[in-house]
Every structure is written in structure tokens, then in C-alpha cells.
Amino acid sequence: MELRPIGILARKEFRDRIRNRWVLAVALIFTAFALVIAYFGSAQQGAVGFHGIEATIASLVSLVIYLVPLIALILGFDAVVGERERGSLDLLLSMPLTRLELLLGKFLGLSAALTCSTVIGFGVAGAVLAYWQPTASIYHYVGFVLSSVLFGMSFLSLAVAVSVVASDRARASGAAIALWFFFVLVYDLLLLGGLVATGGEYGAEATPYLLLLNPADVYRILNIFGLEDLRTMYGLTTVFPAELASPALLGAVMLAWIAAPLAVASWRFRK
Amino acid sequence: MANSAIEIRGAVKRYGAIEAVGGVDLRIERGEVFGLIGHNGAGKSTLFKMMLGLIPATAGDIRIDGTSINGKAFREVRRGVGYLPENVVLYENLNGLETLDFFASLKGLRNLDGRAMLERVGLAEAGDRRVKTYSKGMRQRLGFAQALLGEPRLMFLDEPTNGLDPEGIREFYGLLREQRDRGATIVLTSHILSEIQERVDRLAIMKTGRIQALGAVSSLREQMRLPLLFELRLAPGAEDAVRAALTGVDASAFSLRGERATVQCPRESKMRMVAAICGLGAHILDVQIREPSLEDVFLGYSG
Numbered sequence: 001m002e003l004r005p006i007g008i009l010a011r012k013e014f015r016d017r018i019r020n021r022w023v024l025a026v027a028l029i030f031t032a033f034a035l036v037i038a039y040f041g042s043a044q045q046g047a048v049g050f051h052g053i054e055a056t057i058a059s060l061v062s063l064v065i066y067l068v069p070l071i072a073l074i075l076g077f078d079a080v081v082g083e084r085e086r087g088s089l090d091l092l093l094s095m096p097l098t099r100l101e102l103l104l105g106k107f108l109g110l111s112a113a114l115t116c117s118t119v120i121g122f123g124v125a126g127a128v129l130a131y132w133q134p135t136a137s138i139y140h141y142v143g144f145v146l147s148s149v150l151f152g153m154s155f156l157s158l159a160v161a162v163s164v165v166a167s168d169r170a171r172a173s174g175a176a177i178a179l180w181f182f183f184v185l186v187y188d189l190l191l192l193g194g195l196v197a198t199g200g201e202y203g204a205e206a207t208p209y210l211l212l213l214n215p216a217d218v219y220r221i222l223n224i225f226g227l228e229d230l231r232t233m234y235g236l237t238t239v240f241p242a243e244l245a246s247p248a249l250l251g252a253v254m255l256a257w258i259a260a261p262l263a264v265a266s267w268r269f270r271k
Numbered sequence: 272m273a274n275s276a277i278e279i280r281g282a283v284k285r286y287g288a289i290e291a292v293g294g295v296d297l298r299i300e301r302g303e304v305f306g307l308i309g310h311n312g313a314g315k316s317t318l319f320k321m322m323l324g325l326i327p328a329t330a331g332d333i334r335i336d337g338t339s340i341n342g343k344a345f346r347e348v349r350r351g352v353g354y355l356p357e358n359v360v361l362y363e364n365l366n367g368l369e370t371l372d373f374f375a376s377l378k379g380l381r382n383l384d385g386r387a388m389l390e391r392v393g394l395a396e397a398g399d400r401r402v403k404t405y406s407k408g409m410r411q412r413l414g415f416a417q418a419l420l421g422e423p424r425l426m427f428l429d430e431p432t433n434g435l436d437p438e439g440i441r442e443f444y445g446l447l448r449e450q451r452d453r454g455a456t457i458v459l460t461s462h463i464l465s466e467i468q469e470r471v472d473r474l475a476i477m478k479t480g481r482i483q484a485l486g487a488v489s490s491l492r493e494q495m496r497l498p499l500l501f502e503l504r505l506a507p508g509a510e511d512a513v514r515a516a517l518t519g520v521d522a523s524a525f526s527l528r529g530e531r532a533t534v535q536c537p538r539e540s541k542m543r544m545v546a547a548i549c550g551l552g553a554h555i556l557d558v559q560i561r562e563p564s565l566e567d568v569f570l571g572y573s574g
Contacts, residue, residue: 008376016364087360091417094323094356094427095377096349 009105017113030121076159274337282331309477353423359414407434497563509554
């Protein structure tokens with residue numbers, strides 16, 4: 001594998017997203033949502049306004065779980081199938097590069113765009129929050145932004161896999177939306193339903209491991225478990241054993257969620 | 272090196288029950304200009320993509336410059352290959368210079384003079400404009416400039432004159448001659464047979480995934496044994512005399528429409544027919560001898 005063609009492709013993808021103002025638009029969306037959520041997030045506790053950073057992060061995590069996968073899937077679903085459908089893929093593949101390099105280049109370029117939007121969007125929101133309420137928990141906030149970047153990359157990786165497997169753009173977009181529904185909305189309901197239906201008799205021990213099979217849950221645990229107050233508030237300690245909750249382990253699982261779909265994509269692309 | 276530029280042995284491509292390419296054997300020598308002709312769906316684009324390693328063969332062996340297209344070493348060979356796909360699609364949001372720059376960097380070329388390259392294909396003024404503002408002909412020119420990057424040893428041009436006006440077609444073949452003169456091997460497809468027949472050393476005619484005929488244009492004509500065509504303009508009232516004089520010459524066929532007569536005769540009877548026509552004196556006002564075109568050969572094989 002050579003790095004040069006990967007870098008060239010990544011640079012092109014990134015530049016495309018800067019040029020068509022995708023990075024700017026998504027950064028603005030993130031900033032706006034983050035500020036609104038931070039301000040109104042604690043309304044259920046009977047007050048609006050900017051509050052402690054921990055409560056804010058908890059609200060933002062819920063936002064990110066809905067928004068970031070959707071944006072990552074939209075960003076990546078036509079990475080390969082789009083070029084194939086438009087007819088530019090053949091010329092690209094006739095260049096001296098391997099299919100794996102092509103995939104990695106596209107993935108890294110799109111990742112850079114998503115990372116930029118995420119860091120700028122939540123960075124600006126974080127700066128506003130810090131100005132309003134100087135806090136020592138900036139460390140947590142940085143962790144939140146970093147994990148959001150990885151979380152976005154995991155869904156981008158899924159999107160790239162979809163764009164390799166799908167035969168046309170319409171199918172790819174359908175599959176991307178289905179993935180969003182499954183991981184963001186349906187998966188937890190299924191787990192919960194299973195537990196309730198069996199009265200917690202079956203699968204209770206397996207539940208923490210099953211949570212690791214969904215990047216959205218990994219992301220949630222990664223962010224919430226680190227925050228003392230919230231852990232008890234979300235009742236997480238009751239379902240998730242502390243020994244599984246090490247940031248290093250969860251981070252590794254997240255990285256696996258980035259690598260695995262890309263590996264599948266590369267295997268399918270070669271065939 | 273003794274290797275041929277392209278060597279194909281028993282290449283087969285099947286999609287389920289459909290055989291797009293069925294057992295093609297072909298050898299294209301270095302420095303040759305080779306034409307690939309066939310109707311849509313004859314398998315020529317598939318064969319083209321197989322030669323470039325874009326579509327894996329179901330069976331058979333394809334070597335470019337002596338290197339198997341399946342091996343890791345093929346990557347190096349690709350640096351010396353220029354490819355212009357049929358209906359080339361480039362990136363709309365890049366301008367002409369950026370497009371060349373992107374593909375040149377993928378090929379590992381340094382010190383690219385993009386403007387000079389654009390000038391060669393007649394796009395000097397359009398380098399800073401985005402491809403999305405280009406006409407079909409301009410895109411084709413830019414695609415061709417892309418294929419010329421790095422002076423490739425081997426060029427694959429799929430319907431290269433698609434979308435070009437007559438002026439553009441003339442310029443294109445001028446550039447192609449330059450490439451041939453510097454020793455590049457060129458494989459091209461075209462639907463415009465009269466255009467290609469003067470410009471290729473050899474050609475292959477494909478039909479339903481197989482090569483039906485292979486050779487130089489002249490030798491294909493010989494093989495087909497197509498008759499020569501004499502077109503005559505007759506003096507008023509000369510029909511009967513002309514018919515009587517020419518019908519007897521070997522195995523010729525005579526047909527008459529008003530003052531125009533057409534006589535078909537075998538090649539080897541050409542001089543006897545000429546003599547017979549001259550013998551008719553003032554009965555004949557004008558004569559034209561027509562060679563069978565490659566179109567005739569083409570239709571003869573795959574029509």
C-alpha cells in the first residue's frame with residue numbers, strides 16, 4: 001500500500017467539501033443546535049439557561065447521537081456508488097492505485113471534512129459556554145468532541161461500505177437511512193424489549209456486551225460514564241459494569257467500528 | 272524487450288449466463304495503432320476494460336507489456352498507460368488545470384505544465400474554468416489531455432472522437448499521429464469506420480463477444496473478396512449497347528437506372544472491365560470506380 005495516492009484522493013475529497021461549503025454549513029448546524037440544546041437542555045428540570053458543563057455535555061450527547069450519524073451517512077453514502085453511476089470510477093481505477101487505497105483516500109478525506117465541521121461547530125459552542133460559565137471541566141468537553149469525531153467516523157465507515165455494496169445511488173441512500181434507523185432508534189428498543197419480555201431472566205448479563213455492538217451506545221457510554229453525576233442519573237451503573245467502561249476499551253471498540261466496515265468494503269470492492 | 276504491448280489468450284467474461292466476451296485471442300505489437308470495431312453490445316468496451324484490469328476476466332490470461340494485469344506489478348505498468356473512457360466523465364467542480372493536476376499527481380508525474388498540455392488540445396483559454404461550464408467537445412478534449420499525461424507508452428481510447436466537431440476530429444488525429452510517431456501503442460474504438468480505416472495499422476471486428484475478423488484494412492478487403500463497383504453515366508439511347516458490351520465480362524452484374532448504370536465485377540476482372548468500358552467510346556460520358564469501404568467489410572462480417 002502506498003500513502004501518496006491516499007493523500008491525493010483525501011485532499012481532493014476534503015477540498016471538494018470545503019469548496020461546496022459543506023464543512024461550513026455543517027459546522028453552523030452543529031453550533032446552532034449545540035447552543036440551543038445547551039440553553040434549553042435543562043428545561044425539564046424547570047429552568048432554562050446555560051448550566052454546568054456536565055449537564056450540557058449530557059444534552060449534547062443526545063443531540064450528537066441523532067445528528068452526527070445522519071450527517072456522516074449522508075456525506076459518505078455515494079462515495080463510490082456515485083462515481084460508478086456518474087461514470088468517473090473507471091478512469092480513477094485505471095490510475096496506478098489499488099482499490100484499498102481508493103477507499104482509504106475517500107474515507108480519510110471525508111473524515112477530515114466531518115472532523116472539521118465537528119470540531120469547529122462544537123468548538124465554537126464550547127467557547128461560548130466557557131465564556132458564559134468558566135469551568136474547569138474543559139477536559140470533559142474536549143473528550144466529548146474527540147469521541148464525537150470518532151463516532152462520526154464510525155458511521156462514515158458504514159456509509160462507505162454501503163456505497164461499495166449498493167448497486168445504485170437510490171439503493172445506497174435507502175440502506176444508509178435504514179442503518180440510521182436501526183442503530184439510532186431500533187437497536188436499543190429491541191434490547192429493552194428483549195429484557196422486558198423475558199422479565200430480565202435471559203440476556204441480562206449479555207446486555208452490556210450487546211451494547212458494544214452499536215457504535216451509538218458505545219459513544220453514549222463513553223461520554224456519560226466519565227461523568228460522576230450523570231452516571232447515576234442515567235442509571236447506567238445498574239446495566240453496565242464498571243470494568244467494561246474504561247475509556248481505553250470503549251475507545252478501542254469505537255476504532256474497531258471504524259475499521260470493520262472499511263475492511264468489509266475493501267473486500268467487496270476487490271471482488 | 273520481445274514482449275508484445277498486449278497479449279490476450281482465451282479471455283472470457285461471463286455475467287451469469289450472458290457471455291460478454293467469449294474466448295478472445297489477440298496480440299497487439301508495440302508501436303501499433305489498433306482499431307476495435309463492433310456494434311453496441313459486441314463486447315468491445317468489455318474487452319477494453321478487461322485489458323485495463325478494470326473488469327476481472329472469468330477465464331484467460333491478459334498481459335500488458337509482458338505483465339499480467341492481475342499481478343501487483345501491474346501498478347507500475349499503469350503509470351505508462353493513458354486511458355480515455357467512452358463518454359468521459361470528469362469532476363465538475365474542478366477546473367481544467369486542476370483536473371490535469373489531479374490525474375498527473377495520481378500517476379506520480381512531477382513538473383506538469385498544465386497550460387501547455389491544455390494548449391495542445393485547444394483548451395488554452397479554458398484552464399481556469401470549472402469543468403461544469405465545458406461543452407461536450409471540451410470535456411472530450413480535456414479527457415484526451417488527461418490520457419496524454421506523462422507521454423504514455425500505451426493508450427486506450429474508447430470512442431475518442433465522440434462529441435468532437437470535424438475540426439476537433441482533425442486535430443485529434445493530428446495529436447494521435449504525434450503519439451504514434453514517438454512510438455506509442457494505441458488501441459482505439461470507433462463507430463465512424465470511414466474515419467478509423469485510414470488511421471489504423473490493423474483492426475479487429477467484434478461480434479457477440481468474439482473477434483470475427485482481424486488484420487490490416489487492405490487484407491480484410493482481400494479476404495472478403497468484395498467486388499469492385501463501376502458507376503457509369505450513359506449517353507442518351509446507349510443503354511442497350513452498354514448492357515450488351517459489359518454483361519459478358521467475367522461474372523459481372525449489371526443494373527440500370529435511367530442514365531446511370533452500375534456494374535459489379537470481381538477484383539481480378541478490373542482491367543478487362545476498364546478495357547470494355549473504353550471500347551464503348553462515346554456511349555459512356557463518365558465513369559467512377561468505387562473500392563469497397565470498411566463499412567462494407569464491417570457489414571459483411573457483423574451485419
